[in-house]
Amino acid sequence: MAYEIKDDGKFQYIEEGEGEVVILLHGLFGALSNFEDLFNHFRGKYKIVIPMLPLYDMPLLTTGVKTLAEFIKKFIIHKKYENVTLLGNSLGGHVALVYVERWPNKVKRLVLTGSSGLYENAFGGTYPKREDKEFIRAKTATTFYDPKHATDELVEEVYEIVNNRAKLIKVLALAKSAIRHNTKDDLHKISVPTLLIWGKNDIITPPEVAEEFNKLITGSELHWIDNCGHAAMMEHPQEFNTILDTWLSKTPIK
DSSP states (O other): OOOOOEEOSSOEEEEEOSSSEEEEEOOTTOOGGGGHHHHHHHTTTSEEEEEOOOTTTSOGGGOSHHHHHHHHHHHHHHHTOOSEEEEEETHHHHHHHHHHHHOGGGEEEEEEESOOSSOOOGGGGSOOOTTOHHHHHHHHHTTSSSGGGSOHHHHHHHHHHHTSHHHHHHHHHHHHHHHHOOOGGGGGGOOSOEEEEEETTOSSSOHHHHHHHHHHSTTOEEEEESSOOSOHHHHSHHHHHHHHHHHHHHSOOO
């Protein structure tokens, strides 16, 4: 994404557009580019914001989803945003869930896609093999229904992370935190309009995860995308954007 990353000394983020604030939260191996099509589609209608989550900058003892939720709280206060919509993919969805549970009055709408928080199968139950690029390529490809989306650039990004010892330690700490912090018992507290957009072929957070979220979050709306894995907004951006556009229009912020 060739967009200006703003740096005000406390936070780094992308912010474009005017109107209602929609904050996009990326996953554990996610990048700003994951939201490129979504960003381009909606920045003419909303203020679209992508904060850079400090995945590798937190002290090891506090590395986890709760600390990331605290980070988003500070970011929203710092920017003086009101009536925000949170949209999270994978770990980003988990962070959004924790935020909404702890500070429900600050969020008006919630969108989850391939979210952790109930169950996730990161790396197929195994630790990444450092220095093995073909292993990384194969595991990156499991994010998608069509492995063509596991581009060389994406594989290189993941490969760099898992071969950086300091980053790998944080990745494993975040993954363990996500497993420990199961949100099942708190989902009934969520009262904001909630949209679930799920890949029908997601093997990291499988369809039964979406169905349980849908059952436990009162009034939530679940939409499936066929031939789609864990990153629906990347693999089927037009269908994803159409579902989201329609839902945002029919759930106006009051």
